[in-house]
Amino acid sequence: MVISPKHIQILETAEKLFAAKGFECTTVRDIAEEAGVNLAMISYYFGSKAKLMEYLFEHRTGNIGMRVENLLKNDSLAPMEKVELLIDEHIERAVQQQRFHKIMLCEQVINKNPVIIKVLRKIKIRNTQIIETLIKDGQKKGAFKKPVDVVLLLSTMIGTVNQMLINKTYYRDFNKLDDLTDEQLQALIKKRLSNHIKKLFKAILTNEP
Amino acid sequence: MVISPKHIQILETAEKLFAAKGFECTTVRDIAEEAGVNLAMISYYFGSKAKLMEYLFEHRTGNIGMRVENLLKNDSLAPMEKVELLIDEHIERAVQQQRFHKIMLCEQVINKNPVIIKVLRKIKIRNTQIIETLIKDGQKKGAFKKPVDVVLLLSTMIGTVNQMLINKTYYRDFNKLDDLTDEQLQALIKKRLSNHIKKLFKAILTNEP
Amino acid sequence: MVISPKHIQILETAEKLFAAKGFECTTVRDIAEEAGVNLAMISYYFGSKAKLMEYLFEHRTGNIGMRVENLLKNDSLAPMEKVELLIDEHIERAVQQQRFHKIMLCEQVINKNPVIIKVLRKIKIRNTQIIETLIKDGQKKGAFKKPVDVVLLLSTMIGTVNQMLINKTYYRDFNKLDDLTDEQLQALIKKRLSNHIKKLFKAILTNEP
Amino acid sequence: MVISPKHIQILETAEKLFAAKGFECTTVRDIAEEAGVNLAMISYYFGSKAKLMEYLFEHRTGNIGMRVENLLKNDSLAPMEKVELLIDEHIERAVQQQRFHKIMLCEQVINKNPVIIKVLRKIKIRNTQIIETLIKDGQKKGAFKKPVDVVLLLSTMIGTVNQMLINKTYYRDFNKLDDLTDEQLQALIKKRLSNHIKKLFKAILTNEP
DNA sequence: CATGAATGAGTCTTCATTCAT
DNA sequence: AATGAATGAAGACTCATTCAT
Structure with a gap:
């Protein structure tokens, strides 16, 4: 997978929100708004919310x-x-x-x-x-x-x-x-x-x- | 609040599921089914899912x-x-x-x-x-x-x-x-x-x- | 139907609440609490919430x-x-x-x-x-x-x-x-x-x- | 808020049903079915049933x-x-x-x-x-x-x-x-x-x- | 490539009513 | 006769995901 700056931006926003509110309580909409990207882009980039979390783990533990x-x-x-x-x-x-x-x-x-x-x-x-x-x-x-x-x-x-x-x-x-x-x-x-x-x-x- | 055996039963089922799947991923339906009680009874007994959690905390830290x-x-x-x-x-x-x-x-x-x-x-x-x-x-x-x-x-x-x-x-x-x-x-x-x-x-x- | 003082009491409480909040927004529980009677008594006395309203109409237009x-x-x-x-x-x-x-x-x-x-x-x-x-x-x-x-x-x-x-x-x-x-x-x-x-x-x- | 033809359609359907059955007795599902739109779209467009009513008031009294x-x-x-x-x-x-x-x-x-x-x-x-x-x-x-x-x-x-x-x-x-x-x-x-x-x-x- | 619009599935909660006692 | 406990049914709402453009 190609990792663009936008990917990073979304990942870090997600991390921030997951840490603050937990995975379940963080909505994809939250992440999109906070990251200033389109809502659909998250599914588009990462496939799903769960996959986003997996990418985050890879990104941080790589x-x-x-x-x-x-x-x-x-x-x-x-x-x-x-x-x-x-x-x-x-x-x-x-x-x-x-x-x-x-x-x-x-x-x-x-x-x-x-x-x-x-x-x-x-x-x-x-x-x-x-x-x-x-x-x-x-x-x-x-x-x-x-x-x-x-x-x-x-x-x-x-x-x-x-x-x-x-x-x-x-x-x-x-x-x-x-x-x-x-x-x-x-x-x-x-x-x-x-x-x-x-x-x-x-x-x-x-x-x- | 009066605590009946059924209250305890629900509380302990909830505790089990909250620990296993987390609060958010546990549905009131899960708890009701696992505890063998009617779905509405949980709201009836505890008011809400959040309150149920609070009672659990009181129950365990009392x-x-x-x-x-x-x-x-x-x-x-x-x-x-x-x-x-x-x-x-x-x-x-x-x-x-x-x-x-x-x-x-x-x-x-x-x-x-x-x-x-x-x-x-x-x-x-x-x-x-x-x-x-x-x-x-x-x-x-x-x-x-x-x-x-x-x-x-x-x-x-x-x-x-x-x-x-x-x-x-x-x-x-x-x-x-x-x-x-x-x-x-x-x-x-x-x-x-x-x-x-x-x-x-x-x-x-x-x-x- | 026999009309006891308790009937009147319930009817008048219901009237008060229906006028204030509307029929639909008034719950049987509201009426029971406000009237100081048991919740089940309302169904027991009047059959249903709708019937209660009908009795109210009879009572007031009689x-x-x-x-x-x-x-x-x-x-x-x-x-x-x-x-x-x-x-x-x-x-x-x-x-x-x-x-x-x-x-x-x-x-x-x-x-x-x-x-x-x-x-x-x-x-x-x-x-x-x-x-x-x-x-x-x-x-x-x-x-x-x-x-x-x-x-x-x-x-x-x-x-x-x-x-x-x-x-x-x-x-x-x-x-x-x-x-x-x-x-x-x-x-x-x-x-x-x-x-x-x-x-x-x-x-x-x-x-x- | 942008008002599309679909907004109008929902508002008018809602108005019809509110007038006929009252706000409380009209379900969001009623409106959605009558208007031929998806159930979730009403919350999506107006936020909530109550807000829909408010928009209706604005729309009509504007x-x-x-x-x-x-x-x-x-x-x-x-x-x-x-x-x-x-x-x-x-x-x-x-x-x-x-x-x-x-x-x-x-x-x-x-x-x-x-x-x-x-x-x-x-x-x-x-x-x-x-x-x-x-x-x-x-x-x-x-x-x-x-x-x-x-x-x-x-x-x-x-x-x-x-x-x-x-x-x-x-x-x-x-x-x-x-x-x-x-x-x-x-x-x-x-x-x-x-x-x-x-x-x-x-x-x-x-x-x- | 990117997105605005849309939606199906699922959630919690409420409520009138019932029923055993 | 009266009631505390219980419940089935139905409601509004949310959310991740999809899809045509």
């Missing part, structure tokens, strides 16, 4: 992991350093693609569109394999404890980040951070998430205090 | 925390023991009420029904306050480090559990646990979640290795 | 005209005096039974329930006959001109009164009568209607200026 | 009064001549737009849709102002008596015409006019209404016999 792949091969980094980079990579992407991550979160719960189920499963497998490789490497080098429940550990990383994305506003209120701009708040949350999750991973993976 | 309240007052327990009880309490409830927790998770993302937003906010505040009290107590007794980012810590507990609920099937596949019954798998996940999260909390709260 | 019949026989009154009494009689009843008159007005337009069509027709015939008799008597006595279009004349009386009932509030506003109570306004309108219509009738029926 | 405005300015006409033209104008329009006038009559009684209440009020104010201006002019020229109750006088005109519209069939029966076609009957009624109302107005406004 080119991930290049940097991570290289990271793994880099022998000059210690295992824990690699893990830390992975954590930061995930936080960065989750925050950058907040909307899409929210959509993914819901879609994982709902489980309806088989295509998306498949894409999600692929992502999960990929994620698990990467961290598994990393951990096994660390264990081989004696840097990490064994055994490690990889999925559980990954759940902590992904779950903590998701939960913080969901509770951004609540976090601001509870910690009385009203004077921060959205960008500042986001940066703060990223920093704190990073430190926090790294500490957690260290506790699970290493013997250091 | 009487939580009695045990936790008592726990907090018990002076014979060490701070970390209290925290551990809290963790187990949460895991127990989340697994027991998996469906409802999935619904809550989605609703937090979507943010549509104001009544539910309010209920969710109340729950969050309650949860944060409980753990905050616990932590401050531990800090006063010198058992816990300071400072502690309460919301971040809570996000780890809730996020990890949610993520594991979502990935139950994936967890079985990845760890090759096909010979376990659903109950056994569930018990295993509960156990592992408990150990895992306790370890994480210890790493954040205490100085012990 | 015992009219006794006074008028006597009036006609009274030989001590001049023809015009009789007509004037008739006019006042009509105004009095229309104002007293405003709600019912509004209902009748709508029902005449809508034409749906055959029973009510019949009742309305009977009333019309009766009214026309009475005034026709009166006019013929006046013509015989040389007091009234001939010919007279009875239905047209009646239309003026009934139409003017109806229109004023409908426009009560507008009449108050336009004539800046805000300081009057509802009762005072009503009395004023009755008085003015009476004078006005009598003048009109005189112009049509007699030769006097 | 361009009234041009002729009347000019009439008022014409100095070659005597005050009573102007009044007579006004009466004929009203009769003509009421008979021409019988259906709509019936709808208006009912809507004035029921008072539900705020938009329509507003339109009706505007019409009433306009009507009253026109006739008030006419009458004041006549009074200044010494042609008319004073004082005159404008709303009462208007009620006679409008009420009489309405009542005759409602009772057309009855009028035919009572006066044994079965051999007349509908058009002939209508013409007769218009003629008689005109003479009748003019006579009434003369009686109220002037001193002549």
Whole structure:
């Protein structure tokens, strides 16, 4: 399929609305109006609303992991350093693609569109394999404890980040951070998430205090 | 409002379907058929589909925390023991009420029904306050480090559990646990979640290795 | 059919609501709640909502005209005096039974329930006959001109009164009568209607200026 | 809003059915079938059934009064001549737009849709102002008596015409006019209404016999 | 290639009425 | 005699999708 700027425009508008109102509550009309395109164009371009969602998943999950792949091969980094980079990579992407991550979160719960189920499963497998490789490497080098429940550990990383994305506003209120701009708040949350999750991973993976 | 057995029956059917297909994709007809009641009865009992959801939230969040309240007052327990009880309490409830927790998770993302937003906010505040009290107590007794980012810590507990609920099937596949019954798998996940999260909390709260 | 006080109560509540919101927009539930009776009682008492309306028509149109019949026989009154009494009689009843008159007005337009069509027709015939008799008597006595279009004349009386009932509030506003109570306004309108219509009738029926 | 021939077609079908069965008793399906258009098209074109009614009111009340405005300015006409033209104008329009006038009559009684209440009020104010201006002019020229109750006088005109519209069939029966076609009957009624109302107005406004 | 107009299918909701008690 | 619970039928409306142009 040829992807024109108009395709991107529609996809991003759809993403915004899906994240805000959910897939079902977003009408094709909403998307068309918000994106400033003709209503029929969406079916014309993507075939259907469901297919639009699938394209969105492809669009967002297409080119991930290049940097991570290289990271793994880099022998000059210690295992824990690699893990830390992975954590930061995930936080960065989750925050950058907040909307899409929210959509993914819901879609994982709902489980309806088989295509998306498949894409999600692929992502999960990929994620698990990467961290598994990393951990096994660390264990081989004696840097990490064994055994490690990889999925559980990954759940902590992904779950903590998701939960913080969901509770951004609540976090601001509870910690009385009203004077921060959205960008500042986001940066703060990223920093704190990073430190926090790294500490957690260290506790699970290493013997250091 | 009087709650008859039929009310409960409808509520639980609705919960099941909402968790499986999402609120929007579940039609009132679905619920009526699955619950074996007349279509009109749902409006008759609950007023509307949206109200039904609200009643579900009330029904499920109504009487939580009695045990936790008592726990907090018990002076014979060490701070970390209290925290551990809290963790187990949460895991127990989340697994027991998996469906409802999935619904809550989605609703937090979507943010549509104001009544539910309010209920969710109340729950969050309650949860944060409980753990905050616990932590401050531990800090006063010198058992816990300071400072502690309460919301971040809570996000780890809730996020990890949610993520594991979502990935139950994936967890079985990845760890090759096909010979376990659903109950056994569930018990295993509960156990592992408990150990895992306790370890994480210890790493954040205490100085012990 | 036995008419108990509860019947009356329901009928009058129904009348009030039918006049305010129309027959279709008034639900049986509305009537039951407003009347403080059980919902099922209305069907139980009257059979159906349509039948309730029919009973209302019977109830309100049952015992009219006794006074008028006597009036006609009274030989001590001049023809015009009789007509004037008739006019006042009509105004009095229309104002007293405003709600019912509004209902009748709508029902005449809508034409749906055959029973009510019949009742309305009977009333019309009766009214026309009475005034026709009166006019013929006046013509015989040389007091009234001939010919007279009875239905047209009646239309003026009934139409003017109806229109004023409908426009009560507008009449108050336009004539800046805000300081009057509802009762005072009503009395004023009755008085003015009476004078006005009598003048009109005189112009049509007699030769006097 | 763009008004296509199909809009008009739907509006006129709706008008016909509203006049015959009332707004509430007319279903959108009725209108769609009678107009030979798709059911969804009515919402598509007008938004809702209520809005359709509002458009009908706008459509019918939009361009009234041009002729009347000019009439008022014409100095070659005597005050009573102007009044007579006004009466004929009203009769003509009421008979021409019988259906709509019936709808208006009912809507004035029921008072539900705020938009329509507003339109009706505007019409009433306009009507009253026109006739008030006419009458004041006549009074200044010494042609008319004073004082005159404008709303009462208007009620006679409008009420009489309405009542005759409602009772057309009855009028035919009572006066044994079965051999007349509908058009002939209508013409007769218009003629008689005109003479009748003019006579009434003369009686109220002037001193002549 | 792009779109305005149109539509079939499906949704929630309301309501008068019924019926067992 | 009276009623609380229940329901079948029908209503307005929405929406993704289609299709002629």
